[in-house]
Amino acid sequence: MKKIILTGGGTAGHVTPNLALLPALKEAGYEIRYIGSYQGIERKLIENAGVPYDGISSGKLRRYFDLKNFSDPFRVLKGYGEALRLMKRYRPDVVFSKGGFVAVPVVLAAKHYKIPVIIHESDMTPGLANKICIPSAAKVCCNFPETLKYLPEDKAVLTGSPIREELLKGDRLAGLSYAHLSADKPVLLVIGGSLGSMAVNTAVRNILPRLLDSFQIIHICGKGNLDESLIGIHGYVQYEYVDAPLKHLFAAADIVISRAGANSICELLALRKPNLLIPLSAAASRGDQILNANSFSKQGFSMVLEEEALSDETLYHAVSELYAHRSDYIQAMEHSSLNNAVATVLSLIEACTK
Numbered sequence: 353m354k355k356i357i358l359t360g361g362g363t364a365g366h367v368t369p370n371l372a373l374l375p376a377l378k379e380a381g382y383e384i385r386y387i388g389s390y391q392g393i394e395r396k397l398i399e400n401a402g403v404p405y406d407g408i409s410s411g412k413l414r415r416y417f418d419l420k421n422f423s424d425p426f427r428v429l430k431g432y433g434e435a436l437r438l439m440k441r442y443r444p445d446v447v448f449s450k451g452g453f454v455a456v457p458v459v460l461a462a463k464h465y466k467i468p469v470i471i472h473e474s475d476m477t478p479g480l481a482n483k484i485c486i487p488s489a490a491k492v493c494c495n496f497p498e499t500l501k502y503l504p505e506d507k508a509v510l511t512g513s514p515i516r517e518e519l520l521k522g523d524r525l526a527g528l529s530y531a532h533l534s535a536d537k538p539v540l541l542v543i544g545g546s547l548g549s550m551a552v553n554t555a556v557r558n559i560l561p562r563l564l565d566s567f568q569i570i571h572i573c574g575k576g577n578l579d580e581s582l583i584g585i586h587g588y589v590q591y592e593y594v595d596a597p598l599k600h601l602f603a604a605a606d607i608v609i610s611r612a613g614a615n616s617i618c619e620l621l622a623l624r625k626p627n628l629l630i631p632l633s634a635a636a637s638r639g640d641q642i643l644n645a646n647s648f649s650k651q652g653f654s655m656v657l658e659e660e661a662l663s664d665e666t667l668y669h670a671v672s673e674l675y676a677h678r679s680d681y682i683q684a685m686e687h688s689s690l691n692n693a694v695a696t697v698l699s700l701i702e703a704c705t706k
Contacts, residue, residue, distance in 0.1 A: 353382070353383045354380075354383070354445050354705050355382065355383045355384075355385070355442060355444040355445050356384055356385075356444055356446050356448060356701065356705075357384075357385050357386070357387055357438075357439075357442065357444040357446075357447045357448075357458070357462075358370045358373070358384065358385070358386045358387075358403075358447075358448050358449075358450070359386065359387045359388065359447065359448070359449045359450070359454065359455045359458040359459070360388070360394065360449055360450030360451050360454070360455050361389050361392040361393065361394035361395075361454040361455070362389075362393070362394075362453060362454060363393065363452065364393055364397070364615075365474060365613055365614065365615045366394065366452040366455075367388075367393065367394045367397050367398065368397075368516065368615055369450050369472060369474075369514040369615065370386070370398075370450050370514075371397065371398075371401055371516060372513075372514035372515055372516045372517065372694060373448070373514050373694060373697060373698070374401060374403065375517055376694050376695070376698050377698070377701075380698060380702070384403050384404075385404045385405075385406065385442060385444070386398045386403050386404065386405045386406070387405075387406050387407075387408060387438060387458050388407060388408075388454055389407055389408065389409075389410040389454045390407035390408070390409070390410070391407070392410070392454065394454075395407065406438055408430075408431040408434040408435055408438070408454065408457060408458070409427045409428075409430040409431040409434060410427060410428070410431050410453055410454040410457075428456065431454070431456075432457035432460055432461060434457070435458045435460070435461035435462075436461045436464060436465075438461070439461045439464070439465050439467065440465070443465075443467075444462075445468075445704070446468050446469070446470065446701055446704045446705050447459065447462040447467055447468070448469075448470050448472070448697075448701060449470070449471045449472070449485060449489075450472050450474075451471070451472065451473065451474070451479065451481055451482050451485075452481055455481060455485065456484050456485060459471070459485040459488050459489070460485075460488060462488070463488040468490040468704040468705075469488055469489045469490060470490060470491045470492075470493065470697070470700055470701060470704065471485055471491070471492045471493065472492075472493040472511070472513070472514075472697070473492060473493065473494045473495075473499060473503075474494075474495055474513060474614035474615060475495075475499075475614050475640040475643070475644060476496050476498055476499055476640055476643035476644055476647060477499065477502055477640065477643065478499075478502055478503070486503065486504065486507070490507070490704055491507050491508075491509050491700050491704075492504070492507045492508055492509065493509050493510075493511040493693075493696075493697055493700070494508065494509070494510055494511065495510075495511075495512055495513050495614050495618055495644075495690070496510075496643075496644070496647045497510060497647070497651075498643070498647055509696070510689075510690070511690070511693045511696040511697055511700075512618055512621070512688075512689075512690030512691065512693035512696070513615055513618035513619075514693045514694045514697055515618060515619055515622040515693065515694070516619075517694075518599055519598070519599045519619060519623065520599075520622065520623065521599055522598075522599035522600045522602050522603030522604075522623075523603055524603040524604050526597075526600040526603070527597070527600035527602070527603050527604030527605075528604050530597045530600055530601065531568075531570050531589045531601065531604065532589065533568045533570070533587065533589070533604070534568070537567065537568050537587070538567050538568070538606040538607070538675065539567065539568045539569070539570060539604050539605050540568070540569045540570070540605070540606070540607055540608075540671065541569075541570045541572075541601060541602065541604075541607070541608045541609070541625075542556050542569065542570070542571045542573075542608075542609045542610075543572045543608065543609070543610045543611070543616070544572060544573050544574045544577070544611065549574065549611060549630075550577070551630070551662060552609065552611070552630055552662075553571070553573045553574070553577055553579075555630075555662050555664070555667050556569070556571060556609065556667070557582065559667060559668050560582070560588060562668055563668070563671065564585070564586075564587050564588060566672075566675070567587075567606075567671075567675075568587040568588070569587065569588045569589070570589055570591075570604070570605065571588065571589065571590040571591070572590075572591050572592075572593065572594055573590050573591070573592065574592060574593070575592045575593060576592070577592065578590055578592055602619075602623050602625065605625060606626075606675065606678065607625070607626045607628070607671070607674050607675050607678055608620060608625045608626070608627040609627070609628045609630065609671070610628070610629060610630070611629070611630060611631065611632060611641060612629040612630070612632070612641035612642070612644045612645035612648075612656075613641060613644070614640075614644050617629065617644060617645070617648055617654065618690070618693075620653075620654075621648070621688060621691070622691055624682050624685045624686060626655075626675075626677075626678040626681035626682060627655070627674070627681070628654070628655045628657060628670050628674050629641075629644075629645040629648065629649075629654045629656050629657070630656075630657050630658070630659055630662060631644065631645040631656070631658065631659065633660060642658065651684065651688070652680070652681065652684030652685075653681060653684055653685050653688065654681070655670060655673065657670045
């Protein structure tokens with residue numbers, strides 16, 4: 353039986369594409385193990401999926417001053433030693449890395465034992481962890497055409513992001529029933545991100561009466577961000593977080609407002625959902641969401657409203673325009689070449705194990 357080690361962690365975005373690959377890897381006959389940090393978010397997600405998990409020491413490599421800069425290099429070295437022992441014990445045929453700093457010692461340990469590594473870079477430009485890992489990789493997968501120029505030409509492959517198969521199996525009527533909404537009025541789904549977005553949540557609620565004239569609204573606002581004063585308003589439902597029923601809520605949605613994290617927007621692409629992206633501002637991030645959003649806008653997949661331009665009027669106008677031209681966005685998404693990422697990534701993995 354062929355053996356693969358998956359790695360990646362730090363955020364859910366470094367784990368969900370790995371989870372999306374699991375059914376295809378199992379069907380192809382792979383024995384799967386996962387290496388992540390001792391207690392990172394990835395541990396619970398992977399163990400819940402029934403995949404054997406090994407934790408290693410992990411430290412962050414920063415480009416700015418922090419007192420942890422003095423201790424984290426030792427954690428990375430410890431993690432490298434632990435990863436070497438795991439590679440020697442399991443002897444995988446291939447390693448697939450979704451990134452994050454926990455992946456660095458795993459990729460370097462694989463290189464030491466001459467085990468081929470495939471890396472996936474979600475964002476427009478590679479982060480520091482992947483920059484360190486790319487020289488050790490056989491192939492580097494990416495989501496955006498613009499990313500290819502930042503990668504070695506002989507390694508770069510435009511794959512898109514592996515999407516969880518269950519997301520594609522939503523049922524519109526089940527979603528409407530779950531949210532207690534009707535089938536005779538369009539649905540606007542608002543997703544603030546796993547931790548919510550104060551700016552997006554506030555902007556939507558500021559124009560709620562106007563939006564409700566035309567739409568029913570499902571608002572996933574993030575933990576601790578429910579507005580109790582709005583509970584019970586006809587046509588408006590809010591959730592802190594949605595797990596299994598999310599596929600049905602996606603199916604029920606006619607248009608979507610979202611942040612512009614790479615995995616989130618690739619899910620919208622796979623689901624063919626016309627979307628308005630409000631990327632995190634450059635002041636609150638390294639600007640990757642702005643680059644992601646602009647790429648999807650250029651390809652005709654998304655409408656973009658930058659946070660600095662967000663107001664009651666600009667949001668209402670953007671939502672109205674998006675709905676009016678929704679068929680144009682659906683058509684563009686249907687012609688995308690990035691809709692079969694799981695099969696494309698699996699073919700790269702198979703090529704490394706022959």
